[in-house]
Each structure stands twice: as structure tokens, then as C-alpha cells.
Amino acid sequence: MINVVHLLDDFAFGGVTRALTLFDHRELTEHARSRTVAIGKDLLAENFDADLLVTHMPPCWSRLGFLFSLRVRNRDARLVHVEHSYTEGFVRERVQAPRRFHALVRLAYSLYDEIVCVSQAQRNWLARTVGIPGNKLRVIHPWCGREELFALPNVPWAPERPLRLVAYGRFASEKNFTQLVRAVSLFAPGEIILQLIGDGPELTALRKAAVGKLNIHIRGRIDSPAEFLQDCDAVIVPSRYEAFGLVATEARMAARPILVADVDGLPEQTGSAGIARPMRTAAEIAAAICDFRKLPLHDMGRAGRREVAGLHDTILASWKEVFADAGSETAGKLFVPEGEARQAA
Numbered sequence: 001m002i003n004v005v006h007l008l009d010d011f012a013f014g015g016v017t018r019a020l021t022l023f024d025h026r027e028l029t030e031h032a033r034s035r036t037v038a039i040g041k042d043l044l045a046e047n048f049d050a051d052l053l054v055t056h057m058p059p060c061w062s063r064l065g066f067l068f069s070l071r072v073r074n075r076d077a078r079l080v081h082v083e084h085s086y087t088e089g090f091v092r093e094r095v096q097a098p099r100r101f102h103a104l105v106r107l108a109y110s111l112y113d114e115i116v117c118v119s120q121a122q123r124n125w126l127a128r129t130v131g132i133p134g135n136k137l138r139v140i141h142p143w144c145g146r147e148e149l150f151a152l153p154n155v156p157w158a159p160e161r162p163l164r165l166v167a168y169g170r171f172a173s174e175k176n177f178t179q180l181v182r183a184v185s186l187f188a189p190g191e192i193i194l195q196l197i198g199d200g201p202e203l204t205a206l207r208k209a210a211v212g213k214l215n216i217h218i219r220g221r222i223d224s225p226a227e228f229l230q231d232c233d234a235v236i237v238p239s240r241y242e243a244f245g246l247v248a249t250e251a252r253m254a255a256r257p258i259l260v261a262d263v264d265g266l267p268e269q270t271g272s273a274g275i276a277r278p279m280r281t282a283a284e285i286a287a288a289i290c291d292f293r294k295l296p297l298h299d300m301g302r303a304g305r306r307e308v309a310g311l312h313d314t315i316l317a318s319w320k321e322v323f324a325d326a327g328s329e330t331a332g333k334l335f336v337p338e339g340e341a342r343q344a345a
Contacts, residue, residue, distance in 0.1 A: 002051040002327045004034040007070075009057040016056055016084050018246070022143035027316050031323045045070035052326035053077045058085040059108030071111045078326040081109065082116040084142070087264040088125040089241025093174065102130045109136070116140050116322070118244040119265025140318040141311060144249050148226055150305065154255035156298040157233040162193045162215070163293050166232040166256075168225070169247055171200030176238040176261070176279065178202060181209045181216055183238075183285035189215035192289060195232065197222050229254040234297055236289070238279040242266050248274075249311070252304035259292045273304025 006020060023034040032052070039057060045066050053074055059067065059081075071079060086105065095101045109115055109132055117123035117139045126132040157163060165184070169175050177196060184194040192215060196206060199221040210216040222228055229235070235251035237260040244265040251258045251273075258274035260266040267276035275295070277288035 002032045002323055003049060004032045004052045004054065004323070004326070005048045005050040006034060006036045007039050007053065007055045007057065008036055009039045018145065019084075019142045020056070021145050022315065022319070025316060028319060028323070031320060039066075042066055045073055047073045048077065050074065050077050052323065053079050055079075055081045056084060058083065059104060061104055064104075064108060067108055067111050078114075079112045080114045080116060080322060080326075081112045082118070082140075083122065083126075084118060084243060087119075087122050087241050087243050088129065089239075089263040090243075093240050105130050106132065112136075114138060114322070114325070118142050119268055121265045121268060122243055138318070138322070140322075141249075141315055142244055142246055143312070143315055144246055144253065145312075146225065146250060146253065147312075149229065149250055149253035150309075152226060152230050152254045154298060154301045154305070155230075155233065159293075162190055163289075163297075164193045164195070164231065164233045165236050165259075165289075166195045166197065166228055166234075167236050167238070167247075168195075168197035168222075168228070171196075171198050171202040171206060173202065174240050174242075175202075176240050177206055178209055179280070179282045180236065180238045180285055181206055181213070182282035183289065184216055185209075185213050186282070186286045187215065187289070191215075192293075193217075194236075195219060195228060197228055225250050225254070229256060232256060234259060234274075234292070234301075236285075237261060237266060238285050239263060239266065240280065245269065249308060252308040255301040255305040257292075257295070257297045257300035257304060259288055271304065271307045273300050273307060 020036060043065055091098050091101060115132065115137050117126065117137055118141060120139055123137045123139050126137060127134045167177060167180055171177060184192050194216045196218045206218055210218055234257045235247060237245055237248055237258065239261050240263065242264050248258050248260055248266060248269040258270060260270060260274060260276050261279040262276040270276050275292060279285045279288050
């Protein structure tokens with residue numbers, strides 16, 4: 001039995017917070033005692049009573065001192081980082097100086113024993129573009145934990161009635177919901193109906209864009225996806241960047257086909273369950289919807305549910321491996337900076 005401490009700076013309800021519920025699963029509590037510690041604007045880290053320290057906040061320049069002190073003050077702990085945020089799409093959309101940003105990531109990651117990526121696309125970008133050693137990267141998909149979605153019936157879609165789409169998540173620019181509203185506005189109510197579920201800074205703008213559109217319904221936050229997934233035919237995810245996209249996983253669990261943007265980790269989830277298309281603009285989203293509604297959506301939904309059925313077992317097995325590494329004899333080695341290690345070799 002090892003002691004695990006998870007460090008987190010944002011406890012807002014969302015994918016990261018929900019993913020941490022994984023560590024309460026019986027299969028993992030048999031191997032590790034996990035607790036979560038809130039990290040504020042602390043300049044220095046404390047010494048934790050832990051065999052494994054897992055950070056869940058993205059690195060930034062102002063936090064490098066904290067990360068260095070975390071490494072120095074916890075020399076006997078294995079240090080692992082889960083990268084929930086940074087992707088190739090994030091850099092393209094949000095970063096003005098990519099080389100400087102890549103240098104930050106390399107410097108921060110050099111303090112860790114291992115980096116957990118949430119998608120294969122993220123792992124490939126970190127290895128190929130950022131320059132993180134491949135043997136330091138492991139892919140473990142995020143935990144969903146909403147097993148009740150497997151019980152939802154698969155509702156066949158009939159082409160003679162409107163296609164009922166759902167999009168949900170934080171109403172923020174990276175989710176690209178404003179362009180989605182504009183795209184659905186191009187269709188008649190008898191063709192496409194859209195429900196938007198969530199809350200966030202773009203709520204007012206979305207409501208303004210949807211004024212007078214009888215086929216667009218903006219609802220508030222609903223914490224149980226089963227409540228609205230049971231009333232839809234498919235889920236659309238038009239994000240500008242998305243490390244993995246638990247929304248797409250939940251849709252597959254609910255046997256709903258998915259239409260996702262061709263960015264970062266989203267295309268990895270389509271399989272037989274959907275398609276990935278360019279969806280940056282309203283015109284691109286509308287074209288993608290036109291292609292999507294011609295497909296055998298009922299069959300795709302059922303296939304997606306089959307493909308995702310074993311995902312949770314895979315996630316649990318992967319974290320057991322992380323725990324085993326932390327409990328091994330080499331986990332308590334004295335930390336040597338990568339540069340000094342190369343010189344010694």
C-alpha cells in the first residue's frame with residue numbers, strides 16, 4: 001500500500017475534478033491511499049508524506065519555483081504530472097511565442113519522473129514537437145465514471161424527422177459553441193434541433209446569437225448527462241482544441257454517435273462511432289452536419305458503445321502500473337537533474 005498525494009489548483013466542477021474520482025475506485029484503493037491537496041499561490045512546496053506525488057495543474061513560468069521545491073523537498077517520492085490542458089491545438093490558438101512556451105514545458109517536465117498524457121495525439125506532439133523524451137511519456141485516458149450511461153437505450157434516428165443534436169460543456173471560446181449556433185441557424189427547424197447544455201463566460205453571447213432561432217435551445221448546467229442524452233440522437237463537439245474530450249466518451253457510452261472537430265485527441269474517439277471534420281467556422285460545421293446526417297447513425301451509436309465498453313478497465317490497469325512503479329525499489333532514488341545525469345553517463 002502506497003501513499004499518493006494529488007495536487008490541484010482548480011476545484012471547479014469539470015473534467016479534471018471528475019477524473020480524480022477514479023482514485024476512490026475499489027480496485028485502486030486496494031493498492032494506494034490517495035488524498036487531494038489544494039495548491040494556491042504558494043511559492044514553495046511542502047514536504048508531503050507520500051510515495052507518489054501527482055500534479056494536475058498545467059505548468060507556467062510563475063510556478064517553476066514551486067515545482068522545483070516540490071522536487072527538492074520530496075526526493076524520496078516519485079513525481080508524476082498529468083497533462084490535462086496543453087496540446088498542439090492549444091499552442092496554435094492561445095500561444096504567441098511557441099518556442100518560449102516549449103522551453104517552459106521542457107524545463108517543467110524535467111523535474112518529473114513521468115508525464116501522463118490524456119491522448120495519443122498529445123503524447124505525439126510532446127515527443128515530436130516539444131522534445132520530451134518518449135520513454136518519459138505514458139498515455140492514460142481520463143476517467144469518466146458515469147456507468148449509468150451504458151443503460152440508456154439507443155434511439156433510432158429517422159431521416160424524416162429533425163436530427164436532434166446536443167453539445168455540452170463550459171461555455172468558453174475554446175468550445176466554439178458560438179460558431180455552432182451560427183451553423184445550426186442555417187438549417188430549418190425541421191432539419192436540425194440543437195440543445196446546448198452548460199454555463200460559462202459566453203452564455204450571454206450564445207443567447208444573443210440564438211435569439212429567434214426556434215431550433216436552438218440553450219439550457220443551464222445539468223450535472224447528469226443522462227438527463228439530456230436520452231433525448232438526443234447524436235452529440236457534436238466543435239472544439240478549437242481539446243486534449244481528449246470526455247463529452248465524446250460519454251456520448252459513446254450512451255450509444256450516441258459523435259461528430260467531432262479534427263483537433264488534438266478528439267479524432268481518436270470516433271472509431272466506428274462517428275466522424276471528425278474541420279469545424280472551426282460556421283460554414284465548416286454546417287458542412288460537417290450535412291455529411292454526418294447521411295450516415296447510419298443508429299448503427300454507429302451501438303458500435304461506439306461496444307468500443308468504449310472496456311475503457312475503464314484499461315484506465316484502472318494503467319494506474320495500477322503507475323502505483324507499482326512508485327512502490328518499486330527505484331522509486332525512492334535521489335533526484336538528479338537530467339543534464340547532470342547525461343554528464344554522469
